Amino acid sequence: MTEITLRQLEYFVAIADSGSLTAAAERCRVTQAAVSIALGQLERTVGTALVIRRPGHGIALTTEGIAVVAHARSVLDEVHKVSSIVSEVRGRLSGRLSIGVYRTLSMHTIPALIDWFASRHPDVELEFVEGSGSHVQNEMLAGRVHVCVIYRAQLGSACDATTLRHARRLAVMSPDHPLADEPDLTLRRLAAHPAIFLDEEPALQRTLAAFAAEGADPLVPWRSSSVQTIHNVVGRGSAYSLLMQTTSRSPEGRPLRFRDLPASPFDNPVVAALPRRVTPTALVSEALAAVRDYWATTEATLSEG
Numbered sequence: 001m002t003e004i005t006l007r008q009l010e011y012f013v014a015i016a017d018s019g020s021l022t023a024a025a026e027r028c029r030v031t032q033a034a035v036s037i038a039l040g041q042l043e044r045t046v047g048t049a050l051v052i053r054r055p056g057h058g059i060a061l062t063t064e065g066i067a068v069v070a071h072a073r074s075v076l077d078e079v080h081k082v083s084s085i086v087s088e089v090r091g092r093l094s095g096r097l098s099i100g101v102y103r104t105l106s107m108h109t110i111p112a113l114i115d116w117f118a119s120r121h122p123d124v125e126l127e128f129v130e131g132s133g134s135h136v137q138n139e140m141l142a143g144r145v146h147v148c149v150i151y152r153a154q155l156g157s158a159c160d161a162t163t164l165r166h167a168r169r170l171a172v173m174s175p176d177h178p179l180a181d182e183p184d185l186t187l188r189r190l191a192a193h194p195a196i197f198l199d200e201e202p203a204l205q206r207t208l209a210a211f212a213a214e215g216a217d218p219l220v221p222w223r224s225s226s227v228q229t230i231h232n233v234v235g236r237g238s239a240y241s242l243l244m245q246t247t248s249r250s251p252e253g254r255p256l257r258f259r260d261l262p263a264s265p266f267d268n269p270v271v272a273a274l275p276r277r278v279t280p281t282a283l284v285s286e287a288l289a290a291v292r293d294y295w296a297t298t299e300a301t302l303s304e305g
Contacts, residue, residue, distance in 0.1 A: 004045055006079060009072040011038040015051065016069045017144065020058035042068075073143035094123035097283045100136025100148035101128055104200070104227050104245060105270065108298075109149050109291055116290035124283060132200065137273055147284045148273040149291060151244070153202050160278075161271035164288065165295040169207075169266035170258040172231075173240040177257070185259050191216035196230050196239040199223035207242055210266065231256060244268065270295070 014024035015035065025032040043050050050065035061069060097117075101109055110128055117124045129139050133154025139145040141158055148159075155161050171190060173180055179189060187210060195218050197207055204223070211218045224230050227245045234241050235254030246258050272288050274280060280288070 004042060005038075006076070008038045008042040008045075009075055011035045012042055012050065013069060013072050013076060015039060015059060016061055016065070023058075070143060077143070092123060093121040093283055093286060095283060096125045096127065097287060098127040098129065098145045099287060100139055100145040100150075100273075101130050102133050102136060102148075102150040102154065103130050103225075104198070105149055105151075106130050107227075108245075108294065112294035113287060113290050116293070117286075121286065124286075133202075140273065141275060147280070147287060150271060150273055151268045152271045153206060153268050155271065155273055158276055159273040160276050161273055162280075162288065163269045163271050164291050165270040167244055167267075167269050168260075169203075169242050169244050169268060170246065170260055171240060172234050172243050172246070172256055172258050174235060174237040175255050175257045176237050177240060179240070180257050180259075182259075185261060187211050187214045187218075187261065188216045190240060191218045193219065194222075194239045195220045196222040196224060196233045196241050198227065198230060198241070198243065199225045203244075206266070206268075242266070 011024060011028055011030075011034075014027045015021060018024045018027055021032050021035050021039070025035045028035065039051065046064070046068065048064045049062055050068055051059040051061055053059055099109075099113065106128075110130075113126060113128075117126055129136055129145050131139075133148075133150045134156065136145060136148045136150065137154075137156045137159055140148050141156075149164065151167070152161055152163075171179075171185060177193070179185060179193065182189060191211060191214075197204055197218075197220055208218070222233065222239060224233070227243060228251050230241050230243065231245075231247065231250040232252050232254075233239055235250030235252055235256055247256065249255055270291075272284075272291070274284070
């Protein structure tokens with residue numbers, strides 16, 4: 001039997017992730033012919049077609065291809081671990097680390113991680129996958145991501161969590177809002193005023209459920225999936241919101257005021273998610289240290305609610 005090479009597995013994983021031979025070749029910095037030859041060799045070795053070629057529409061994996069790519073990822077990860085172990089013995093980290101990040105946490109965690117690894121471990125190759133909490137966890141469970149940074153409320157049943165930062169959602173409004181200086185701010189009082197809520201689940205579901213539990217029906221003329229957009233709308237005085245992400249000013253430069261809500265049900269820590277019973281590697285542990293350090297040093301200006 002012809003031996004399967006690591007290069008064949010690397011190219012096959014690139015094909016599966018990118019959806020085409022051309023994109024896989026660009027990702028691996030080789031010619032399309034090299035990727036095509038490697039795929040053909042791998043298919044001959046395993047004795048079956050691994051992809052379905054769809055002219056003009058890239059490729060799709062066969063049932064066998066789906067099974068093989070999962071094992072290929074595991075093999076390549078183990079190879080990366082061997083390199084990391086050697087680097088650790090020498091007192092430095094190296095290898096590839098793919099991190100899934102919930103999209104509203106990206107603007108904080110990704111720059112901090114890039115700075116941390118660039119200054120401490122320049123041989124580590126960082127990759128990021130951004131999206132919803134469920135998307136980045138699915139990517140992790142499929143083997144394309146090593147760890148996810150999400151909120152605890154988004155944690156899936158197949159994952160375990162390690163707390164990175166305690167957080168809670170706060171009411172945010174313009175300093176000129178009628179309730180900006182309200183001493184006893186409640187959801188009932190807020191419900192009478194226009195709101196713009198984050199259009200993401202489970203955040204939106206939890207927000208509406210909290211109002212319902214207080215017997216209040218919020219006035220919500222607008223929703224947005226962008227925290228920055230919400231900050232701008234709130235800064236203009238058009239609405240209030242409930243957000244985890246805090247800042248003293250909107251992107252347009254208008255001041256914002258964040259208010260805590262007594263007996264708020266919005267405690268929702270930032271966590272690192274890993275598949276159940278998976279022990280963090282040295283690279284993952286270093287990433288968690290970087291994120292914890294970021295939140296600790298920015299606590300005064302970025303108080304998550």
